[in-house]
Amino acid sequence: MQPELKKGTAEVLILSLLDDRPRHGYEIAKLIEKRSEGILEFHVASLYPMLYRLERRGWIEGRWLEKSGQRRRRFYKLTTAGRRALPAERRTWREFIRAIERVAQVGDA
Amino acid sequence: MQPELKKGTAEVLILSLLDDRPRHGYEIAKLIEKRSEGILEFHVASLYPMLYRLERRGWIEGRWLEKSGQRRRRFYKLTTAGRRALPAERRTWREFIRAIERVAQVGDA
DNA sequence: CGTCTATATGTGGCATAGCCATATATGGAG
DNA sequence: CTCCATATATGGCTATGCCACATATAGACG
Numbered sequence: 001m002q003p004e005l006k007k008g009t010a011e012v013l014i015l016s017l018l019d020d021r022p023r024h025g026y027e028i029a030k031l032i033e034k035r036s037e038g039i040l041e042f043h044v045a046s047l048y049p050m051l052y053r054l055e056r057r058g059w060i061e062g063r064w065l066e067k068s069g070q071r072r073r074r075f076y077k078l079t080t081a082g083r084r085a086l087p088a089e090r091r092t093w094r095e096f097i098r099a100i101e102r103v104a105q106v107g108d109a
Numbered sequence: 110m111q112p113e114l115k116k117g118t119a120e121v122l123i124l125s126l127l128d129d130r131p132r133h134g135y136e137i138a139k140l141i142e143k144r145s146e147g148i149l150e151f152h153v154a155s156l157y158p159m160l161y162r163l164e165r166r167g168w169i170e171g172r173w174l175e176k177s178g179q180r181r182r183r184f185y186k187l188t189t190a191g192r193r194a195l196p197a198e199r200r201t202w203r204e205f206i207r208a209i210e211r212v213a214q215v216g217d218a
Numbered sequence: 219c220g221t222c223t224a225t226a227t228g229t230g231g232c233a234t235a236g237c238c239a240t241a242t243a244t245g246g247a248g
Numbered sequence: 249c250t251c252c253a254t255a256t257a258t259g260g261c262t263a264t265g266c267c268a269c270a271t272a273t274a275g276a277c278g
Contacts, residue, residue: 002117002201003237004265005117005118007114007117007236007263007264008114008116008235009209010235013212016212024255026255027255036211039205040205040209043236049235053235071243071245071256072243072255072256074256092110092114093213093215095148099145099148100149103140104121105199106199112234112266113234113264115265116234116263117263119264153228154228154268155264155265156265157227158228158265159265180225180227180272180274181226183226
């Protein structure tokens with residue numbers, strides 16, 4: 001898998017996972033790996049900076065949660081702006097893959 | 110359209126277009142733009158270097174063609190290695206989008 | 219005849235986002 | 249008491265596409 005393919009996809013992935021419910025960084029990384037059956041594997045070193053970027057953009061919001069018997073975790077949830085942005089992100093992705101499929105005969109068939 | 114999405118996709122696109130028949134750089138750029146209905150627009154400044162890379166890798170092979178009444182053009186065609194590599198590239202792409210769809214609810218439905 | 223646009227190839231420097239290595243810290247299993 | 253999984257964080261590297269710029273010709277339009 002050319003690693004370059006992944007560029008720009010982390011956003012929809014993270015936003016979609018946070019659409020279900022608030023999650024913390026490490027959980028997001030593991031979920032992506034698991035649900036994609038190992039095909040996608042975002043290193044946490046890429047994920048944390050992405051989370052900071054999304055937070056700065058105002059699409060997600062994080063807060064620390066410390067429970068006894070657990071390490072501290074930063075849970076992120078979608079903001080209203082983030083929830084509003086998600087459909088457009090999904091549409092962009094869909095249009096993008098359709099465009100590729102029109103140029104390269106790459107469709108599932 | 111986040112420009113980052115395109116990263117790593119030029120390869121399959123070029124290879125697929127050359128699978129039909131030999132073409133020159135400028136034609137490839139225009140075809141990508143046209144067939145994708147404007148969604149994909151690779152700048153020639155990205156395309157030419159990509160062609161050189163593919164040639165160095167031995168997947169495509171270019172030769173100059175000068176016709177009177179036309180500017181000089183460099184036509185590229187798939188090599189045997191390139192033709193052999195294409196199905197794997199297409200498979201990678203398919204697996205990749207399926208993986209994204211399993212993580213983000215992004216499917217066409 | 220001059221200018222403009224489309225065609226055609228090419229290069230140097232920039233930006234972005236993911237990767238690797240590394241660091242820190244805790245809970246639980248053995 | 250060591251090791252692994254969990255959890256967050258940062259600095260430097262790399263790849264690939266983007267922008268600006270350069271060069272050159274054919275054809276259209278005035």
